[in-house]
Amino acid sequence: MFRRDFFKFSILTAAALTTVNASTNEKVKINSIKTKVAICGGGFAGLSCAKQLKSLNPNLDVTVIEKRANFSSCPFSNAWLGDIKNISYEDLNYDYNSAIEKYGYNFVNATISDIDKDKKIITTENGTIEYEYLVMAVGIDYNYKKLFRRDVEKAKDCQIKAPAGLKPGSEHIKLKRMIKNFKGGNFVISIPSQAYKCPPAPYERACMIATYFKENKIDGKVIIIDPRVKPAAKPERFTQAFNEFYKDIIEYKSNTKFKDVDFDKKEIYVESFNKKTLVFEKITLPFEEASVIPPNMANKLIKKAGLATYVNGWAKLRQPTFRSVSHEDVYIIGDSQGEYPYPKSAQMANSCGYLVAEELVNRIKGKGYKYKTYLPGNVCYSMVTAHKAVSISHLYEFTDKVHVTSITSDIDTFTADAAEGWYFGLIEDILGIESLR
Numbered sequence: 282m283f284r285r286d287f288f289k290f291s292i293l294t295a296a297a298l299t300t301v302n303a304s305t306n307e308k309v310k311i312n313s314i315k316t317k318v319a320i321c322g323g324g325f326a327g328l329s330c331a332k333q334l335k336s337l338n339p340n341l342d343v344t345v346i347e348k349r350a351n352f353s354s355c356p357f358s359n360a361w362l363g364d365i366k367n368i369s370y371e372d373l374n375y376d377y378n379s380a381i382e383k384y385g386y387n388f389v390n391a392t393i394s395d396i397d398k399d400k401k402i403i404t405t406e407n408g409t410i411e412y413e414y415l416v417m418a419v420g421i422d423y424n425y426k427k428l429f430r431r432d433v434e435k436a437k438d439c440q441i442k443a444p445a446g447l448k449p450g451s452e453h454i455k456l457k458r459m460i461k462n463f464k465g466g467n468f469v470i471s472i473p474s475q476a477y478k479c480p481p482a483p484y485e486r487a488c489m490i491a492t493y494f495k496e497n498k499i500d501g502k503v504i505i506i507d508p509r510v511k512p513a514a515k516p517e518r519f520t521q522a523f524n525e526f527y528k529d530i531i532e533y534k535s536n537t538k539f540k541d542v543d544f545d546k547k548e549i550y551v552e553s554f555n556k557k558t559l560v561f562e563k564i565t566l567p568f569e570e571a572s573v574i575p576p577n578m579a580n581k582l583i584k585k586a587g588l589a590t591y592v593n594g595w596a597k598l599r600q601p602t603f604r605s606v607s608h609e610d611v612y613i614i615g616d617s618q619g620e621y622p623y624p625k626s627a628q629m630a631n632s633c634g635y636l637v638a639e640e641l642v643n644r645i646k647g648k649g650y651k652y653k654t655y656l657p658g659n660v661c662y663s664m665v666t667a668h669k670a671v672s673i674s675h676l677y678e679f680t681d682k683v684h685v686t687s688i689t690s691d692i693d694t695f696t697a698d699a700a701e702g703w704y705f706g707l708i709e710d711i712l713g714i715e716s717l718r
């Protein structure tokens with residue numbers, strides 16, 4: 282199997298891969314424009330949906346609105362942090378122009394400040410966009426209030442000094458510097474108890490930082506603070522990796538909740554469940570560097586647009602569809618959705634983007650769509666050493682609700698090669714760029 286076939290192989294959805302002859306494409310400067318389908322967010326979900334809409338119907342007027350000037354990836358950023366597989370910063374960052382040119386949708390580079398779902402108008406700093414159908418693919422936001430309540434200064438400090446690193450760009454660059462300049466001591470990673478973007482990411486990151494310490498003979502320890510009994514994803518394999526490859530480097534603290542941080546004293550305060558005394562004990566952890574992940578929620582724009590969310594902040598959808606319960610013409614895909622037990626992954630975002638494109642094209646033609654038959658699929662790879670990885674595949678079935686079955690791989694070099702093939706295959710698919718690797 283060729284490298285990129287790993288990605289094609291992993292598209293488990295029904296979406297057909299048709300070739301596009303892009304005829305109209307432009308980077309749009311706006312005052313006020315109209316479009317048939319507006320896609321908010323040019324991340325994995327938004328770009329997948331836009332590409333597939335144009336693939337299925339090249340004449341459809343599709344507009345992506347994205348605040349970033351370039352595409353920046355979270356997948357494979359941990360490999361870059363760990364200095365493995367020769368992953369460069371360029372491998373994570375791409376221009377949008379190639380995709381715009383190849384797939385032929387309109388692209389507005391602007392920050393969305395508001396959406397009037399009833400009048401069907403999106404407001405940006407550059408003007409407004411009127412739409413018929415709206416796809417919200419704006420990802421996550423952090424909820425620092427849950428960690429620090431009204432202490433806004435502490436939240437700001439934490440975001441800057443101990444970046445969560447679940448949003449690409451600055452946070453990753455800062456983490457890279459923290460790791461490269463690390464002289465020794467504790468590097469603490471704190472994980473929230475609620476759902477967050479990419480469940481395996483913090484454990485993979487711990488492995489990658491530990492790899493870097495080993496490789497560069499740094500006398501450092503990675504301490505993972507986790508409120509769970511075991512890792513949130515691939516638990517047996519990550520536990521195996523911590524014990525087999527990083528026994529003296531990674532300390533996994535289960536049943537442990539982050540309570541507070543003092544950046545002057547360089548101390549993190551946690552409560553950890555003592556299995557012998559059966560009580561929670563207060564513990565002070567000294568640290569040199571830390572990455573504190575706050576609880577996540579759907580991008581604030583969703584609530585601002587009057588689209589219903591659950592108390593935990595994720596968007597409510599009308600089952601079995603991806604339509605918001607608050608409006609028939611609004612779809613919500615990618616990490617923001619909270620309706621289905623789908624992991625917040627790039628593969629899932631891609632898969633759901635394809636499904637919604639299929640539904641929309643059918644809907645515009647006046648045809649129905651069988652959501653209960655065509656479900657998304659997921660595969661997620663995690664690097665655990667410089668040459669070995671583990672993967673998990675999820676298969677879904679809709680009966681009374683969505684049911685999932687999963688298969689976890691061994692930790693091996695074959696999976697590491699598959700991970701690389703998957704990543705560059707996905708990038709090629711949504712950005713229309715062939716990797717130079």
Ligand SMILES: Cc1cc2nc3c(=O)[nH]c(=O)nc-3n(C[C@H](O)[C@H](O)[C@H](O)COP(=O)(O)OP(=O)(O)OC[C@H]3O[C@@H](n4cnc5c(N)ncnc54)[C@H](O)[C@@H]3O)c2cc1C
Nearest residue numbers: 322324325326348355356393420479615616625626627628
């Ligand atoms: C460290 C790490 C490693 C990961 N590794 C993997 C992996 O190996 N495999 C995997 O499948 N997944 C992985 N993921 C998860 C993956 O990155 C996410 O699930 C995926 O990015 C979700 O896609 P999305 O389109 O929903 O959100 P995003 O990709 O976050 O896209 C949202 C887009 O909306 C834009 N936006 C937000 N607000 C506005 C606004 N107001 N105006 C205009 N634009 C706006 C943002 O700029 C962004 O481009 C990883 C995540 C992390 C953090």
